[in-house]
Amino acid sequence: MLNPRHSLTLRLALIFALLAFASLATLGVALYHGLETQLIRRDDAALIGRVDQLRNLLQDSNTLELIRTRPALFQNMVGNHEALLVVGEPGKAPLVVVNPTSMALPQLEPISADQALDLSMVQHLPGTGDVPFAAVSAMVRTDNPSTGLQVMAGRLMNERTAVLASYQVSVFLLASVAAILLALAGYFLVHHGLLPLRKLARHTQGIGVANLSERLDSRGAPxxxxxxxxxxxxxxxxxxxxxxxxxxxxxxxxxxxxxxxxxxxxxxxxxxxxxxxxxxxxxxxxxxxxxxxxxxxxxxxxxxxxRTDPGSALSQRQQLDAQDEMQRIADYFEGVADDAGVTIAAQASGTVWAEPMLLRRALANLCANAIRYAEPGSVIEAVAIPGLDGIELTVCNHGETIPAEHLPKLFDRFYRVDQARARSAVSNGLGLSIVASIMELHGGRYGASSTGGLTRFSLFFPRQ
The missing domain is CATH 1.10.287 (Helix Hairpins)
Structure with missing residues (x-):
């Protein structure tokens, strides 16, 4: 098993080599079995042909007499050190025995003289060692109908076994050499193919605090x-x-x-x-x-x-009833509003797709700001109006008009319109900037307007 610390190039090269070896070996095995089948058919056909020739030859009475008188002459005609040949009358001593390897004669049921021979009649038997042995036995019709000759021909497949063994070694060597060559080629190809990744790694190593604005270039990348x-x-x-x-x-x-x-x-x-x-x-x-x-x-x-986490805020958003949220804020600031001599009126409909705690903090900051600068005896209005693409929440208070040049900067950190409005005990210039951050997390909009003594802060939350 590869160590996880091994390089990706080495892993891919080895996997490529293993796949190549397996593919070539599988192909070699398939070709080996095909070759083995063809050689077996060839040898069986040769064995059947020999028995057929002997049948035709032994039907001649002169040939039969020659075998009985001079069997050695017939033995020399076989001339194959792998061949086995036995000719004789059933139940009697053989007239001809050709057995160069001195193997034990198999007992085979002979095929009748009237039956034609085919490849299915060849019997494959265990031979010497790992060498297989094939044989076929058949009866031969002679001039004397009361007697007949039995011919048994066989052969040790030494040649075939040697050819197949040589082919098997060749296939293994070829697959091994090809796998090694392909592994080397794969290693260099993968090494070259990973060049963009190494360039990317070098580029990332050069990015630090001083150049966080730098970005990786995707042009020309795979x-x-x-x-x-x-x-x-x-x-x-x-x-x-x-x-x-x-x-x-x-x-x-x-x-x-x-x-x-x-x-x-x-x-x-x-x-x-x-x-x-x-x-x-x-x-x-x-x-x-x-x-x-x-x-x-x-x-x-x-x-x-x-520490506000955008991912956490987005994952915890839910549908909230706008009327419930507005009334919750109005009830929460009821005591503070009484102390300041103002009242809060909540009127809303629809739903808000937002993170509950962040929504309530944004509304609380707007209400606290409105109470702080509202005229005594006035009414602060908290309204929610749904639309096709979202819902708008507004908090309005009556008080001193804010000059137009200050409105775009109200949501900046620590920004104050003037020192007279900045009451150090209750204001630190961060309330509205927190509202801006909350709306940015929700992908919404925020704004402020102030005309004729009416100051209006609005928050727009998009639909789900």
């Missing part, structure tokens, strides 16, 4: 390698996206965490430089708690953006 090249390029796309995402997260963390950490550190250092009253310390701790809460929310949101 058809069999195209799926692998496409899959590898798709993997590089995912790696580049993930690396850019992690780089963006680390950059954002370094940028956004610096200010609250410096504030915490500065205020604490100032407080430690001189004694303070209990009220001052309580105010400092309350301020620190506010900054720490903002840091905790920021870290949670940034980790969510960094």
């Amino acid at each position: 058809v069999e390698l195209l799926p692998m090249i496409d899959g590898f390029n798709a993997m590089l796309d995912r790696l580049a996206t993930g690396f850019a995402q992690l780089s963006q997260v680390s950059t954002d963390m370094a940028h956004e965490l610096r200010t609250p950490i410096n504030n915490l550190l500065g205020e604490t250092q100032v407080a430690l430089h001189q004694p303070r009253s209990m009220e001052a310390y309580q105010h400092l701790l309350a301020s620190n708690v506010e900054e720490l809460e903002r840091l905790a929310r920021m870290l949670d949101n940034m980790l969510f953006l960094a």
Whole structure:
């Protein structure tokens, strides 16, 4: 068995050689059996012909008398060291016995003198060693009807056995030599055929963090390698996206965490430089708690953006009732909305094809944003309207109009329209960017509009 560490070229060459050897050997065996059948038919026909000749010859009374008087002359006529010939009257001593190998005479039932001979009458018997023996026995009609002669002719097939053995060795040697030659040829052909794969391997070794944007070139590549090249390029796309995402997260963390950490550190250092009253310390701790809460929310949101797995989100999507989801969000923010002096009205129909937790987080971020900037006493509307190709979810609030130049940037990370709208204790500029990431995972669309004091955020989820 081949070791898994053996090269693919060696494996294919050996398999090619084995197949070639098996094919040639099978062909050789078939030809061997065909040749063996033809030789057997030839030898049997020669044996039948000899018995027929002897029948015709022995019917002559002169020949019969010559055999009785001079049997040695007839023995010399056979002249074959492989032949066996016995001529005599049944139940009496043979008149002629030709048995060069001194083998035991077989006891064969003779064929009647009136019956014509054919190949099926030849009997194949065990011979000496591995050499087969064929014989046929027949009666001969003579002038004396009361008596007859029995002729038995046989032959050891030494010649045939030698020919077949030589042919068998030739077939094996030919198949072996051909398999070796084909294995060498196959090795070099496979080695040359795998050249594009080796080039591809060298190219992939040169791709690293510094050049993740580089892609494998499929031009001129064999058809069999195209799926692998496409899959590898798709993997590089995912790696580049993930690396850019992690780089963006680390950059954002370094940028956004610096200010609250410096504030915490500065205020604490100032407080430690001189004694303070209990009220001052309580105010400092309350301020620190506010900054720490903002840091905790920021870290949670940034980790969510960094670890969101598109594959997991896509595999867990399901049909959700839009009315149930909108009402769930309205009920969840009911207390917060009462504290802010606003109400939430949910109105929806249809279904949403989405991952439940991601959908609810996106709606929660939009509702939290709407409550944060809605005018006291106003109504926040959460509406879902189904269409032919999907469903649109909207959250509208009445409040300060957002200038048009800011609308395209609202879903960018850490973007704020102005510092007055950025309440550090509750906002970190990541809520809407999380909504954008969720919609990108679902292959949907998102947008915002703000006119006449009405700000409207919309999410479009495509159909299944």
